[in-house]
Amino acid sequence: MAAPTQRRIIFQHIDEPGYSNDLACYVRHGGYDVLKKAVTRPPAELIDEVKKSGLRGRGGAGFPCGVKWGLVDRKSGKPIYLIVNADESEPGTFKDRYIMHQDPHQLIEGTMISCFANNVKQAYIYIRGEMPHGARILEKAIAEARAAGFVGKNILGTTYSCDIFVHRGAGAYICGEETGLIESLEGKRANPRIKPPYFPAVLGLYQCPTIVNNVETLCHVKHIVEFGGDAFTKIGTPNNTGTRIFCVSGHVQRPGYYEFEAGKITMGQLLHEVCGGPLPGRTFKAVIPGGSSAKILRFGERFKGKRKVGAEMVDYDWGVEDVPMDFDSLGMIGTMGGSGGVIVMDDTVNMVEALANINAFYSHESCGQCTPCREGSLWMKKITTRMVHGQARSEDAALLKSVADQIPGRTICAFGEACSWPTQSFIAKFGDEFKHYPETKKTAKPAGAPELV
Amino acid sequence: MNLKPTTLTQIDEVITHYPTKRSATLPLLHLIQEDVGYIPEGAIEWIATKLELEPINVYEVVTFYPMFRQKPIGRRHIKVCRTLSCALLGGYKTCEQFEKEFNTHRGEVSPDGEVTVDFVECLASCGTAPVVLIDDDLHEKVDCAKAKQLSAQIKAEAKKR
Ligand SMILES: Cc1cc2nc3c(=O)[nH]c(=O)nc-3n(C[C@H](O)[C@H](O)[C@H](O)COP(=O)(O)O)c2cc1C
Ligand code: SF4
Ligand code: FES
Numbered sequence: 001m002a003a004p005t006q007r008r009i010i011f012q013h014i015d016e017p018g019y020s021n022d023l024a025c026y027v028r029h030g031g032y033d034v035l036k037k038a039v040t041r042p043p044a045e046l047i048d049e050v051k052k053s054g055l056r057g058r059g060g061a062g063f064p065c066g067v068k069w070g071l072v073d074r075k076s077g078k079p080i081y082l083i084v085n086a087d088e089s090e091p092g093t094f095k096d097r098y099i100m101h102q103d104p105h106q107l108i109e110g111t112m113i114s115c116f117a118n119n120v121k122q123a124y125i126y127i128r129g130e131m132p133h134g135a136r137i138l139e140k141a142i143a144e145a146r147a148a149g150f151v152g153k154n155i156l157g158t159t160y161s162c163d164i165f166v167h168r169g170a171g172a173y174i175c176g177e178e179t180g181l182i183e184s185l186e187g188k189r190a191n192p193r194i195k196p197p198y199f200p201a202v203l204g205l206y207q208c209p210t211i212v213n214n215v216e217t218l219c220h221v222k223h224i225v226e227f228g229g230d231a232f233t234k235i236g237t238p239n240n241t242g243t244r245i246f247c248v249s250g251h252v253q254r255p256g257y258y259e260f261e262a263g264k265i266t267m268g269q270l271l272h273e274v275c276g277g278p279l280p281g282r283t284f285k286a287v288i289p290g291g292s293s294a295k296i297l298r299f300g301e302r303f304k305g306k307r308k309v310g311a312e313m314v315d316y317d318w319g320v321e322d323v324p325m326d327f328d329s330l331g332m333i334g335t336m337g338g339s340g341g342v343i344v345m346d347d348t349v350n351m352v353e354a355l356a357n358i359n360a361f362y363s364h365e366s367c368g369q370c371t372p373c374r375e376g377s378l379w380m381k382k383i384t385t386r387m388v389h390g391q392a393r394s395e396d397a398a399l400l401k402s403v404a405d406q407i408p409g410r411t412i413c414a415f416g417e418a419c420s421w422p423t424q425s426f427i428a429k430f431g432d433e434f435k436h437y438p439e440t441k442k443t444a445k446p447a448g449a450p451e452l453v
Numbered sequence: 454m455n456l457k458p459t460t461l462t463q464i465d466e467v468i469t470h471y472p473t474k475r476s477a478t479l480p481l482l483h484l485i486q487e488d489v490g491y492i493p494e495g496a497i498e499w500i501a502t503k504l505e506l507e508p509i510n511v512y513e514v515v516t517f518y519p520m521f522r523q524k525p526i527g528r529r530h531i532k533v534c535r536t537l538s539c540a541l542l543g544g545y546k547t548c549e550q551f552e553k554e555f556n557t558h559r560g561e562v563s564p565d566g567e568v569t570v571d572f573v574e575c576l577a578s579c580g581t582a583p584v585v586l587i588d589d590d591l592h593e594k595v596d597c598a599k600a601k602q603l604s605a606q607i608k609a610e611a612k613k614r
Contacts, residue, residue, distance in 0.1 A: 171573070
């Protein structure tokens with residue numbers, strides 16, 4: 001079956017010749033018209049539109065945005081904050097970068113609509129430290145929007161005021177986790193907070209109710225308010241509404257970002273047709289579908305079960321290529337859609353070495369508060385690195401699994417799961433490769449095999 | 454610590470962005486590092502006084518975040534992405550090429566003082582791997598040939614000084 005065509009809503013103007021990131025260009029393309037209409041409507045109506053839209057967060061967890069907004073404590077009398085999570089640091093993910101650099105006003109408009117809907121008076125954009133140009137572009141865009149009355153005091157002549165400031169991170173992945181982010185914004189180490197009681201919706205920034213949403217999620221809000229929540233549900237598939245931006249990297253002919261209606265494209269269509277298939281003379285071996293924390297899929301494995309289609313339960317029997325790229329389908333086969341980062345590995349890649357690369361990342365990025373995560377991620381890194389650069393033993397697979405199995409469910413934040421899932425899934429899917437690694441090491445590597453650790 | 458007047462103005466402005474002074478810790482560290490090149494001795498106490506904190510509150514932040522450094526580095530900072538998508542397309546070779554070009558090792562200042570080469574984790578540009586951040590600028594699809602070319606540019610600029 002031929003792949004559907006892209007449906008560019010969020011990325012409509014990305015890479016468009018002649019489209020620039022200044023206010024004049026944005027306004028020429030109808031920019032801020034949605035905000036103008038939004039501020040004439042009751043805020044509760046806007047929240048309703050978002051609830052009706054079924055929008056799920058694009059930062060990783062896929063949590064329904066309307067539900068999140070519904071949890072905000074509005075009775076405490078404390079100010080409500082909104083934080084734009086622009087930390088974009090899940091390996092394999094590169095979508096927010098392009099929105100912020102090329103179309104910053106789309107984010108600002110979505111943010112201001114969300115702030116108005118939730119009676120937020122102060123918003124912060126937390127952008128990762130390694131995007132200094134992005135931070136400057138956003139600051140300039142906010143200043144332009146402020147001068148034009150879209151941000152700041154008495155927005156568009158109303159009595160509503162709300163400002164946005166840009167806050168830069170400094171190279172720590174854990175700042176993407178929402179409570180780590182909040183600590184960081186308070187000027188501290190980004191040590192995540194324990195939930196309960198520190199749910200951001202109740203006890204967030206400065207112990208005030210706080211909404212944390214991903215950049216792409218907030219851009220979607222703009223389009224939801226424009227189309228209407230019900231109309232938005234017509235895009236995508238039930239429970240997976242709107243579009244998804246897939247960030248494809250690794251071993252394909254045409255890596256890059258592609259926006260499709262959620263659930264309307266399969267992994268096979270995405271990788272073979274859209275991305276041009278494997279590199280010449282290679283075959284696909286494995287793919288991580290939703291950022292490096294998502295569990296890996298092995299080409300050739302099959303997934304069987306029953307799923308709901310409309311009102312009926314039907315059998316499915318899928319290869320990796322057949323899986324529709326949406327939160328629920330990827331969840332059903334034991335992995336996740338996460339942040340949309342699709343990392344592809346071909347037959348030149350040794351899975352022990354790929355895992356060693358990933359483990360080095362998690363070991364470097366653990367904040368260190370929880371012993372299982374700090375020590376576990378370190379040992380998983382040490383073991384896999386030793387396997388590659390020192391002595392490898394066939395019993396290492398079992399050892400790695402035992403370390404990984406002791407982490408999830410025993411930590412303050414979801415990093416514990418994120419760092420153990422790669423090891424668990426690599427060993428479950430490629431166990432033989434780990435067992436045989438001591439022998440494999442003695443043989444020549446395939447031509448073109450990359451160094452990974 | 455001698456900060457430029459513009460840095461001092463920016464520092465006073467950024468503190469007003471937050472309801473608590475402590476929130477300005479990261480912005481102040483960024484501003485000082487951009488001005489001085491690193492977080493010099495005395496900066497921690499200076500920030501603590503400025504934000505009405507204990508020095509340990511600032512020190513623990515400096516030591517937590519990888520971007521802050523307490524020692525000077527080379528004139529240019531070459532950060533090569535080490536993470537999976539870049540490594541799959543030759544990121545390790547790219548890094549070795551830079552090390553060779555400047556006769557240095559990762560994490561050290563090159564003998565001519567021109568660069569510090571470092572590995573960093575995913576820079577959120579995995580679709581154009583391998584990527585390299587040189588100071589503030591992202592360079593995409595940096596294979597060994599492009600690494601050589603970028604190194605030559607840096608060396609040529611150094612000669613002009
Ligand atoms: C270890 C870890 C890292 C994360 N990194 C990011 C990130 O870089 N960007 C992001 O938007 N969300 C990230 N998240 C998810 C956030 O905690 C949070 O769920 C998200 O910002 C909520 O926004 P959304 O509902 O719009 O998706 C991360 C979560 C964890 C556990
Ligand atoms: S799970 Fe890891 S990253 Fe999360 S709080 Fe614990 S130590 Fe820190
Ligand atoms: S892995 Fe290098 S930019 Fe993401």
